[in-house]
Amino acid sequence: MKKSLIALAFGTLGLGIAEFVMMAILPYIATDLHISIPTAGHLISAYALGVCAGAPLLTLARRRPLKNILLGLATLMMAGNLFASVAPNYWTMLIARFISGLPHGAYFGVSSIVAEKLADKGKGSEAVSIMIAGMTIANLFGVPLGTSLSTLLSWRLTFLLVGVWSLIVLYFIWKWVPQVEGLPDTGFKGQFRFLKTKAPWLILGATLLGNGGVFCWYSYINPLLTQVSGFSAESITLLMVLAGFGMVVGNLLGGRLSDLYTPGRVAACTQFILFVALLAIFFAAPTGWLTVLLMCLCTTGLFAVSSPQQISIIHFAKGGELLGAACVQVAFNLGNAIGAFLGGLPIEAGLGYQYPALIGAPLALVGSVLLMLFYKKYEPKRV
CATH class of the missing domain: 1.20.1250.20 (MFS general substrate transporter like domains)
Known part of the structure; x- marks a missing residue:
């Protein structure tokens, strides 16, 4: 390395x-x-x-x-x-x-x-x-x-x-x-020119919505595990380490697969897996071991889409690569904020802590659709 x-x-x-x-x-x-x-x-x-x-x-x-x-x-x-x-x-x-x-x-x-x-x-x-x-x-x-x-x-x-x-x-x-x-200096206006095309917006929209869907659930992971899945408060630290391990594996796996296939294809497939996993969490929340397994799958997927999205925006932000690559992180953080807000709505309404995952699932699905459109319409295919 x-x-x-x-x-x-x-x-x-x-x-x-x-x-x-x-x-x-x-x-x-x-x-x-x-x-x-x-x-x-x-x-x-x-x-x-x-x-x-x-x-x-x-x-x-x-x-x-x-x-x-x-x-x-x-x-x-x-x-x-x-x-x-x-x-x-x-x-x-x-x-x-x-x-x-x-x-x-x-x-x-x-x-x-x-x-x-x-x-x-x-x-x-x-x-x-x-x-x-x-x-x-x-x-x-x-x-x-x-x-x-x-x-x-x-x-x-x-x-x-x-x-x-x-x-x-x-x-x-x-x-x-x-x-x-x-990078070539395209001038101040040239930095924003890439935003006139659709491909970057598909990537940024997928990042915001897909990440927002996951953070609907992840923002309330602690009470979900303790109050619905039945884990003790003392076990949360270990469970969060497992979640972090999933992030490490997912990130490295996403990068390796993107070089073997294409970033858009990897990101779209991973995002769809996240949609399925969030739905499964809603139904499986009372079953502790299954919830932990799905948690690790979600954190793996969350970072498996990161490098594909980052590399894709660079390729489709010609003349504004610096701004484009930074905008992915803006979308990521906005997704965090929106997801936490939307995930909190069912809780405020008196529903259980498994419901944020149900709110997040359709967001993840839309993110998957946007990435699939990007892959099908804009990403160069490899022979």
Whole structure:
């Protein structure tokens, strides 16, 4: 495995911890900052808004060497998380979370292009999946570590850890990632020209809806497992490690299969499997072992579509590759927010915790249809 790809994965590892650990440590932050848990939930939204705002800013850096952009984004990641670790009150923490989110989508976008350029011939999707692997490892090991630090010592140490890790990311990008050929400058308007075609919209729509469907269910996985499937609260940490392991496997599998077949075909088939799995979770929720099996299948599929979608948008965003690759992450995060909201509606209506999966299933199905249309109509077929 190339050191350059490992360096890029170090960055997505830090971003993954910064994004996902907040869900686990929200009560600690709320208590320390003297705010309610719903108010503390705005810190999650602030990060997502930062992701959405940071992606278009790439158009301003389009003339810079790609390695230099990566170094700048890693610096911003370090600054945002160090700021969060010392934030004295809610408002400064809100600003810190917004800053922390700014480099997220942009980093994935630039890293996707760099990874593909550094890949061996015919291994572009696999290289992108290695870069994304940091995000899955964050869920497997980083988030449990951050949660333990918050429980035993202080939540501030979690963000301090990400800040220090960002410094390590800076060093290894500087040392291991070579200067690669930059992208042609198509001008400011040229960065957005790819959005006039239908193919990118199919990819972005599938990312938003497909991811939203999964997060309808995954946002409420804890109460589903404990209150419907009958698992103890003490077993949740181990079950989340299993879910994280599924993400790691799915990400690497998606990249490998996309190089063997085509990214669109792999993503469409995987998204349909997610639709079936979400339906099955709704009906099988009272059966513990089957729910866990389906949970692992869903987390595997969630990240098995990531690298195919990332590589597809690059190929269909000519002239605006940086913006296109970052927009996939914007769609991913919007899907998170929409999914969590829609999944909460049946719960607020007094229905059981298995119903969010039923809400998410049709979203996953529409995502599968959009990807199938993309594959059938736009993606070049391999002989």
